[in-house]
Amino acid sequence: MPKLRSAVPLLLLILFVEQSPLAEAATLRVPEDHKTIQAAINAAASGDTVLVGPGTYRERIQLKDKITLRSAGDDTQGKLGLMRAEQTIIDGTDGNEDSPGIAMAEDATLDGFSVTGIGSYDEDAWNQHHASQGEEQSEEHIGKPGIAGISVIxxxxxxxxxxxxxxxxxxxxxxxxxxxxxxSPKILRNVTYRNMGGGIGVMTYSSPTVEANTCFENFYAGIGHANHASPMVINNSCYGNIRAGIGISEGSSPVVRGNKCYENRRAGIGIRTGKDTGPLVEHNECYDNHMAGIGVREDATPTLRLNRCYRNREAGIGCRTGASPVIERNDCFQNEMSGIGAQQDARPIIVGNHCFENQESGIGIRDKAKAIVIRNRCTDNKTVAIGVQNESQVQIIDNQLSRTGGMPPMIAIQGSSRASxxxxxxxxxxxxxxxxxxxATISGNHFHGNGPRKGPGPPNFAVWVHEGSSVDFIDNQIEGWRHALFASKAEQIxxxxxxxxxxxxxxxxxxxxTQPANAFDNIALSDGKKDESVRVTGQQAVVTNNILRPEKDTKDALPE
Structure with a gap:
């Protein structure tokens, strides 16, 4: 009986809950229920949806927490975005000039609107700076004060x-x-274009997800980052912007993955301003940009990996002014300058990339840059595979460098540069x-020439040492060149x-x-009776034990 008495109140409670009407989220319609969007938002409670019919609404909007503001209609695609977004327009021309077009609120959703008429769009200024590729734009930070179309603060x-x-x-x-x-808001599937700032600006320690947006023809970057922002920037398309497709600066370290950046007036992805600017940039396609596919400068320290950078008007990937990127496993091809370029005190580590069919070098290092170049493939670039100029320093290790035809050297070390x-x-x-x-120190390499070239004509030397240069040439395997090494008036050999x-x-x-030459323990394989392993004229230090061995009697074939 005690159990029955305790069960009765519980049963009554269950029946009461089942039979009592629960509060349900409401849908408030504009213009049917409320003439303006803001009036409907003001009347809405937490969890409600404000559903807006097609039309132009001349107002600026302040959302409330936990409210969904949505345009009416399905997800049929229009010319730029969803058809319902194209047909449902918030025009802030007549609104409060100090308010954004739409100010977001906590846990609110904004879905499917066109937003315009916030501030002044300047067509003449846009055309002027588009023509000059942004060179005449002021160097204002992307985070400068301004009134946005949509604001998430x-x-x-x-x-x-x-x-x-x-x-x-x-x-x-x-x-x-x-x-x-x-x-960490979600910024998904939006279209931003012809704005006088960036298309999307991610600033001041924010970490949103910015995914599947289309940003084009904006005055600055399509997607810009400033002041230690660290978003996820995934699968966006950024094209035709006056500056970079995606711009990263001021200590920002986003993950930038799977984006397409093309036909921008500057770089596809531009990274700059300080060693704390260290994004991870991977699996992007950067092509047909008017400067580099990916450009890094001003001491930035990104990791760039598994990107495809092609048909850009400058380098596929370029770094300068003290930048220290890790450039790993990228494909850089058919660019109008180098596949990968470093200059002006840049300090890149360049590992495992494939650079091919570029109009200049596969990898170019110049202007006092210092680089480590390891396990790359440079194939059929128009000039050199690797070029080092203007007092630069480089370690070139375990790379595969090849070209069919062409007259330039495969590796060029010039302008008082140093190389291992x-x-x-x-x-x-x-x-x-x-x-x-x-x-240069040249050791342990395999030189496979397509000669030796006979008769008069340009040199055809595996290593050609110019006047005043110093080279250590040690433990190399050479075939198919006129000479393995040719040095005239060098400093030291x-x-x-x-x-x-x-x-x-x-x-x-x-x-x-100039200094006495050393040449010893070298082997030349030949059946020519007049051939010789080494010839040294002028000062000699140690010149001994250089052997001419009949090729037909040896098994010392060079590796394929």
């Missing part, structure tokens, strides 16, 4: 989806956080496998333990070096 979570923001006097969609506070060149496979022809006008076959008359030739 200090909000932990909200959703901005399927909107079209255009012809705004500032940035189209702005996300601003604060140090120590999580600000080791364990590379160098295949092709031209005036030289390696040309040195500076200082050491040629030790190299093996040469398929050459013309003399494998190693050293004429009149």
């Amino acid at each position: 200090g909000i932990a979570d909200c959703r901005v989806i399927n909107n079209i923001v255009h012809h705004v006097g500032y940035t189209g969609i702005v996300i601003i956080g604060a140090e120590g506070k999580r600000v 060149i080791s364990n590379n496979i160098i295949t092709g022809g031209g005036v030289a496998g390696v040309l040195v006008q500076g200082t 050491r040629a030790i333990h190299n093996t040469t076959r398929r050459f013309m008359e003399t494998a190693i030739v050293i004429h009149d070096s």
